[in-house]
Amino acid sequence: MTRLAAWLGVALVAALVFWLLAPVLAPFVVAAVMAYVLHPLVLRLESFAGVRLPRALAVLLVEILAILALLGVLLLLVPILVREWPLLQQQLPVLLDRLGDAVNPLLTQLGLNVSLDLRDLKTQLVAYLSANREDWWAPLMSSLKLGGSAALAFMGYVVLVPVALFYLLHDWTRMVNAVIELVPPAWRGSFDGFMQESDSVLGEYLRGQLLVMLALAVFYAVGLRLFGLDLALPIGVFTGLAVFVPYLGFGLGLVLALLAGLLQFASAQAVVMVAVVFGLGQLIESFVLTPRLVGERIGLHPLSVILALMAFGQVLGFVGVLIALPASAVLLVALRRLRVRYLQSDLYQKSGSGDAGQGPDPA
Missing domain, CATH: 1.20.1440 (de novo design (two linked rop proteins))
Incomplete structure (x- = not known):
């Protein structure tokens, strides 16, 4: 019982530390999950076609492939944005006009003396969408300054995750063996x-x-x-x-x-x-x-x-x-x-046998 209490205490302390340091540990958790998924590929690549590749080279190739796959998914958004931006400039005023034409009669039927006037909003949106790159670059940079913590957190992920992933993949077997050695032989x-x-x-x-x-x-x-x-x-x-x-x-x-x-x-x-x-x-x-x-x-x-x-x-x-x-x-x-x-413990077995041995109460 003392040993179990000690292990439970260690587990609670580890969980508390993990919870308190969650924002700091998050990039390393992401890298660890990716390392677990990609490590079998590293092992196969090390002995690919009977050629023994250096561990560092195999890790580097696998990490490059993973990054390219992730970028490929993100690049699917490029044709969407390239096509939708000019369409947004053309169709947004029409959509706003149709919205006003559809909502205003509905408001009148409901007995509301309110008129939805979207002219000012349409003018501002069209001006914003038609702005030159120099016009929106300054507001973008100022917003990044205001949200500096979020920008730094994102940059932390971009830098820390690939670096941590490389070292985790390179030393994965050694780290797993080190953890196993800490387990009591029994x-x-x-x-x-x-x-x-x-x-x-x-x-x-x-x-x-x-x-x-x-x-x-x-x-x-x-x-x-x-x-x-x-x-x-x-x-x-x-x-x-x-x-x-x-x-x-x-x-x-x-x-x-x-x-x-x-x-x-x-x-x-x-x-x-x-x-x-x-x-x-x-x-x-x-x-x-x-x-x-x-x-x-x-x-x-x-x-x-x-x-x-x-x-x-x-x-x-x-x-x-x-x-x-x-x-x-x-x-x-x-x-x-x-x-x-x-189910195999004495607590369950003895409780079950004790209840079964009592039988029904006499009438």
Whole structure:
């Protein structure tokens, strides 16, 4: 009992330190998650085609590939922005006029003596969208100065994550062995079994999530294209790949599709398109793809997923949302093992046998 209390105390202290230093540790947590995912690729690349590559070179190549893949996803936004900016300049005044024509009669029918006058707003927006680069550069820089902490935090991620990822990938095996050496020999068997099971569950999660992302990328691209959206391919692929970040990726894709549809169609067709494609996509993801390709693999109930996202997001913010499901999968493995231990314990066995031996009370 004393030993258990000591370990619980150590765990509580570690959790408290982690919670207090969460903003500082966040880039290293991101790098650690990426290192766990990319380390098997480093091992394969080291012995690729029978040629033994130096560890540092293999790590560098893998990190460059990962960065290029991430940039490729972000570059899907370039054709969207390049096409939508001039359309925004052309269509925004028309959309505002239509909004005023639709809302004012409705306000009159409701008995409200209010008139929606969007002329000033339209003039300001058109002037802003038509401004030269020199005109908006100064306000942008001043806003960056006002939000300096956010800008520094972003730069910290940009610099720290790649550097930490390189060292973690380079020394991953040595660091894992150092952690294993700290485990008491009497616990080594249970620890190894727990780590192997966790690794298996995380592998299933990653493979399932990748299948979900690819399936949704195809679905959104084809669905938006069937409605005639010109930017169906980049928006659909970006939305499908961005669902790796729960809710945020879906929401961003929805906003991009709605904006592109409004600017291209300038009618209610855009709203219908987004409602049908994204509504059906969310249903397919929630009730078909994620339960079958991810949930069944790791055994997480949908309510557990929502709770995990909220809890980790509260503690670690955006990074917490990223690691919520993998961390919950590992926690699920621990809970399974605790349940087995409890069912095999004297507390459960003796309580059950004692209750069974008493029998019914005499009448």
